[in-house]
Amino acid sequence: MPKARAKAPSAAPSVPWWLLEGDEECASCGQLYIYELEFRCPECETTTCIHCRRRRADGRLVCVSCAEATARGEAHAG
Amino acid sequence: MPARAIWKGELQLGKHNVGVKFYSAIEDRSVHFHLLHDRDRAPVEQHIVRKDTGEDVPKEQMRKAFSVGPNTAVILQPEELQELVPPESRDIELLRFVPAGAVGDQWYERPYYLGPDDGQADDYFAFAEALARKQVIGISRWVMRKKRYLGAISAVEGYLVMTTLRRAEQVVSFSGIEPAKSATPQANELKLAEQLVKSIEADFDPQQWQNEYRERLCKLIEAKARGEKIKPVRAPKKRAEGSLADTLKASLAAAREKKVA
Amino acid sequence: MPSRKRQRAPEPEPEQDSSPRVRSLWSGTITFGLVSIPVDLLTAVRPRQTAMKLVDSEGHALGRQYHCSKEGKRLDYDDLVRGYETDDGKMVVITDQEFESVAPEMSADIELRSFVPMEQIPALYFQKPYFLAPAGKSAKAYVLLTETMARTGRVAIGSFVMRGHEYLVAIVADNGVLRLDTLRYADEIRTPESIGLPQRSKVAANKVTLFSKQIEALTHKELKISELEDQDARKLQSLVEAKQRERDAVIHPKGAEAAEDTEGGEGAKIIDLMEVLRKSLSKSAVARTAETSQPIDLAERRAQRAARSAPAKKKSAPARAKRKTARKRARRG
Numbered sequence: 316m317p318k319a320r321a322k323a324p325s326a327a328p329s330v331p332w333w334l335l336e337g338d339e340e341c342a343s344c345g346q347l348y349i350y351e352l353e354f355r356c357p358e359c360e361t362t363t364c365i366h367c368r369r370r371r372a373d374g375r376l377v378c379v380s381c382a383e384a385t386a387r388g389e390a391h392a393g
Numbered sequence: 394m395p396a397r398a399i400w401k402g403e404l405q406l407g408k409h410n411v412g413v414k415f416y417s418a419i420e421d422r423s424v425h426f427h428l429l430h431d432r433d434r435a436p437v438e439q440h441i442v443r444k445d446t447g448e449d450v451p452k453e454q455m456r457k458a459f460s461v462g463p464n465t466a467v468i469l470q471p472e473e474l475q476e477l478v479p480p481e482s483r484d485i486e487l488l489r490f491v492p493a494g495a496v497g498d499q500w501y502e503r504p505y506y507l508g509p510d511d512g513q514a515d516d517y518f519a520f521a522e523a524l525a526r527k528q529v530i531g532i533s534r535w536v537m538r539k540k541r542y543l544g545a546i547s548a549v550e551g552y553l554v555m556t557t558l559r560r561a562e563q564v565v566s567f568s569g570i571e572p573a574k575s576a577t578p579q580a581n582e583l584k585l586a587e588q589l590v591k592s593i594e595a596d597f598d599p600q601q602w603q604n605e606y607r608e609r610l611c612k613l614i615e616a617k618a619r620g621e622k623i624k625p626v627r628a629p630k631k632r633a634e635g636s637l638a639d640t641l642k643a644s645l646a647a648a649r650e651k652k653v654a
Numbered sequence: 655m656p657s658r659k660r661q662r663a664p665e666p667e668p669e670q671d672s673s674p675r676v677r678s679l680w681s682g683t684i685t686f687g688l689v690s691i692p693v694d695l696l697t698a699v700r701p702r703q704t705a706m707k708l709v710d711s712e713g714h715a716l717g718r719q720y721h722c723s724k725e726g727k728r729l730d731y732d733d734l735v736r737g738y739e740t741d742d743g744k745m746v747v748i749t750d751q752e753f754e755s756v757a758p759e760m761s762a763d764i765e766l767r768s769f770v771p772m773e774q775i776p777a778l779y780f781q782k783p784y785f786l787a788p789a790g791k792s793a794k795a796y797v798l799l800t801e802t803m804a805r806t807g808r809v810a811i812g813s814f815v816m817r818g819h820e821y822l823v824a825i826v827a828d829n830g831v832l833r834l835d836t837l838r839y840a841d842e843i844r845t846p847e848s849i850g851l852p853q854r855s856k857v858a859a860n861k862v863t864l865f866s867k868q869i870e871a872l873t874h875k876e877l878k879i880s881e882l883e884d885q886d887a888r889k890l891q892s893l894v895e896a897k898q899r900e901r902d903a904v905i906h907p908k909g910a911e912a913a914e915d916t917e918g919g920e921g922a923k924i925i926d927l928m929e930v931l932r933k934s935l936s937k938s939a940v941a942r943t944a945e946t947s948q949p950i951d952l953a954e955r956r957a958q959r960a961a962r963s964a965p966a967k968k969k970s971a972p973a974r975a976k977r978k979t980a981r982k983r984a985r986r987g
Contacts, residue, residue, distance in 0.1 A: 330731055331750065332817050333426075338701040344441060345457065345708045346718050350782070351817040355421065359538060360399055365428065366439035366718075376425075395850025407868045416849045418778060422842050423819060427745070428720070429737040434745050435724035437734060441708065444715045447728075455716065457706040458905060459894045467897045468713055468905050469706070477889050488881050490873040498775075498826075498835055499698065499783040500882075500944075506844065508851040518854055519861035526862070527869050532881055541885055547777065551854045552846045556777055560884035561945035563700045567785070567931065569938040570830030576793035576935065578801065586802040589687050590769045594808065597774035599840035602813065606820030609756045610748075614738045617746045623755070637689065637795060644687025 343367035343379045356381055400537050401510055402485045404520070404546070411520055412510030413485070415537070418554065419503065424610055479536045485555075487546070490529040496545055499566075500558045507546075507553040517553065524548040532558075578637070585641035592648040680816045681789060684799070684825070685765045691796050692789040695816070696927050698833060699783060700943065703887040713905030753818065760815040764823065764834075769808040775824055779837040785927065786825070786832040788934045796832065796935065803827035831931065831939075879944060 337349030341364040348364035355362050356378035369382035377385070398414035428437040440449055457474060458466035509517035524531070525548040533544045533555065543558045578586070617623065635643075678694040685691075708716040720729040736753075737745045754761070788796035803809060803826070810825040821836040897903040928941040 333736060334731055334734065338697075338705075340705050344439065344718075345455070345706070346439070346441070347705075349817075351819060354425070357417075357421070358397075358399070360417065361538070364439075365425070396844065396848070406865065409864070409868070416844070416851075418844050419838065420842050420844050420848075422839070424738060426736040426738055426748075426818075429735050429745060429747060430722040430724070430729060431733050431735045431747075433722065433724055434737065434747065435722050437729060438721045438723045440719045440721050440728075441716050442719045443710060444717045446714075447719065450710050450716055454711045456709050456711055456713075458709045458713070458907065459706050459890065461894060461898060461904075464906050466707060466709070466713075466905055466907055467894045467903050468709060469893065469897065469903075473893060473897075477886070477893060487872065489878065490869050491877055492875065495875070495877050498777065498780040499833070501777055501780045504778045504843075506846060506849055506851065508846075508849065514852055514855050515858060516861060519857045520865045522857050522862045523865035523869055527866060527873070529869060529873055531869075531872075532877065534881075543882060545777075549776065549778065550846070552851060554778065558882065559699060560702060560887070561879050561882040562703050562884050562887065562943055564944040565698050565700060565785075565927070565941055566829065566944070567831045567928075567939055567941055568829050569940040570931070570936045571938050572793065572797045572830070572936050576797050578794060578798040582798055583801060583805070586686075586798050587806060590802055590806050590808060593766070593768050595768040595770055597770040597811065599779065599837075599843075602811075602822050602839060604820050604822075604839045604841075605813075606757045606760060606815050610818075613752060613756060614740065614746050614748065617748065617752075618740045618744055623752050637798065640689045641687065644689060648687060 339364075341367055354378070398508070399505075401483065402535055402537070403483050404485045404533075405487060406520065409516065411516045412513040413507040413517065413553065414510055415555070416506045416508060418506045422604070422607065424607060424614070478539050479541050481539070482536050485533050485535040485546075488532045488534060490527070490531050493528060493530050493547065496530065496558070497564075499564050501545070502557040502559050504554055504556040507555055518551065521548040521551055521553050524553075525551070582638050582641060585638060585645065589641060589644050589648065592645060592652070678787075679784070680814075682762050682764060682814065684786070684812075685763050686795075686799055686810075689795055689798075690792075691799060692792045693786040693796070693832070694789045694930070695834065696785045696787055696930065698785045698927075703884055704890055707907065709905065709907055713907055715907040757815050757820070760813065760820060764812045764814040764825070766810040766812045766825065768811050769803070769806065770811055770824075771807065772809045772824070772826065775809070775837065778843055780824075781821075781836040781838055784834045784836070785931075786834050787930045793935055797830075800827045800830060800832055830936070883945060 332349070333352065335349050336347040337352075339348050339350055339353060339362070340346075341348055342361050343363045344367050346364060346366075352365050353362050354365055354368045354376070356368075357375065358377050358381040361378045361380065363378050367379050368376045369379055371377055371382055371385055396416045398416055400415040402413055402415065404411040404413060429435065430437055441455065442449055456468050456470070458468045460466045507517075524546070531546040533546050535542050535544070543560065544555045545558055546553060546555045548554075613623065678696055680695040681693070682695075683690045683692050710716060720734060721727065722729055722733075735747045735749070737747045739745055786796075799810075809827075811823070812825065813820055813822050815821075822839055824835045824837055826833045826835060928939055931939040931941075
């Protein structure tokens with residue numbers, strides 16, 4: 316039986332996993348991000364990369380369009 | 394605190410439409426990190442730049458391009474992409490009903506609880522009851538916030554659940570696997586392995602499983618916030634092993650011991 | 655953890671063709687009693703066929719760069735750390751070494767803790783599917799586990815840590831291959847009560863009958879795959895086809911991603927996947943998507959790719975080439 320294997324993937328990337336580009340396309344900036352770092356807006360279910368979340372005045376993290384809608388005084392609902 | 398609905402739609406059931414509200418069935422409990430600059434702990438910002446020059450590009454100059462060959466892409470103008478946005482609608486179209494087992498779990502993406510819209514409770518619970526009796530799920534399509542969705546509607550303990558599905562192009566399966574002779578287990582090995590499975594058979598009890606890593610990570614963050622020193626821990630070394638049959642026998646003996654204890 | 659040389663964020667790199675190598679997300683060991691089965695975890699979902707590149711109005715490839723929000727200056731990968739916010743608004747930085755020590759054993763092993771009937775796992779729990787391929791010389795133990803699960807009709811429950819998350823998993827025997835489905839934890843799933851849905855009211859029998867009839871009229875034994883196709887992708891592709899005839903619309907983006915734009919694209923992954931299983935398990939393994947139902951022809955796809963990447967220049971320095979491959983993998987996910 317083979318011995319225990321190291322955790323590192325066989326094709327070890329030169330950047331840590333949390334800086335990899337991924338397969339998911341950010342709905343806000345259009346850049347790719349990795350699945351494990353997806354941000355899902357609790358207001359509207361939009362999925363974005365971690366750069367495209369915004370902290371609203373009430374402390375909640377939301378997506379860019381919900382943050383902008385709040386700033387304009389609208390609810391991004393329904 | 395009751396959850397807020399994220400969307401309202403209407404299940405199209407012949408002449409009878411049932412108004413429903415969507416609620417996320419998932420509670421996000423992951424601990425999210427922020428990207429920081431090592432030296433000053435300031436948040437990191439993302440700039441969208443030209444790859445060749447590193448120059449910042451303003452939003453109004455950004456375009457989407459679809460790749461069609463090596464080093465070849467088709468640039469699409471915002472107004473052209475706008476035309477692809479599906480028209481807004483509250484309709485949830487039910488395409489067909491299939492036995493629940495017809496959809497493999499690889500298709501399931503994200504579940505939503507549906508609740509009755511105002512005044513729709515009678516129809517809502519009647520439809521859920523009918524779905525449960527027929528033991529089927531409904532393949533559905535709808536447009537929510539300018540995006541097309543595909544889903545399967547089912548009854549879960551009297552309530553309606555809509556789970557979004559992956560697209561046919563995304564789901565991958567294998568067939569034609571006939572392992573080489575050297576990889577084919579012997580009859581006695583199969584028998585032992587089956588006994589080993591039986592020794593740890595159980596019912597699926599989700600409450601039994603806790604996210605230990607999440608708890609440990611939260612403790613680590615709290616400890617660090619208090620200024621405590623963290624000792625690194627090493628992974629335990631692996632033991633050596635004998636033949637497959639011997640290892641299975643030893644496993645069975647260990648499993649029996651555990652049961653007695 | 656070995657120290658890594660991190661590179662600068664996106665920079666133009668010359669084109670180079672990629673050999674079909676496996677991009678494994680995680681490598682570790684399944685422990686079944688005292689039996690160890692080394693495996694590689696591979697993605698079992700193809701990305702949607704709607705992905706687009708970001709370019710500027712003149713067709714130059716765009717990418718991301720990291721900047722410090724305080725100093726405004728550009729940052730290297732080496733300057734970036736992961737921070738967590740405490741309840742009182744403090745930022746705590748956790749180093750890679752500290753992450754490693756949170757749960758070292760969980761990062762290396764998937765211990766099979768129990769075997770349960772598949773139908774007992776509610777659909778609400780399923781998150782994402784992956785394939786497990788035997789690594790090293792583990793094919794026999796791998797086949798043993800697969801056959802045993804198929805014979806007993808049970809799936810294995812375990813957990814492991816990957817990319818900073820612990821996943822509850824179901825390992826399923828699927829046509830001779832082990833599939834790993836990540837599951838949600840019970841506390842991640844809401845209930846009708848926690849959402850605040852109304853109590854179930856008495857249902858009128860005539861309404862149930864009416865809905866039952868409508869359901870019956872639309873009931874079929876099987877799925878119709880054409881109903882499950884990606885309509886967005888279809889519409890996008892027909893727009894692209896029409897635009898391809900316009901001279902101005904066709905661009906040749908210069909930059910780091912030019913070479914990888916299409917050469918097999920996401921399809922390359924499936925070829926990789928099939929190759930891995932062909933090498934490690936069975937020469938007869940065939941991969942297909944639900945959409946085509948036609949097997950993805952390995953030789954044909956490889957020839958297509960060779961033809962496409964032919965004009966690409968190869969880099970001579972092996973170290974450079976190796977790095978590029980890693981980066982390319984990095985970019986794809």
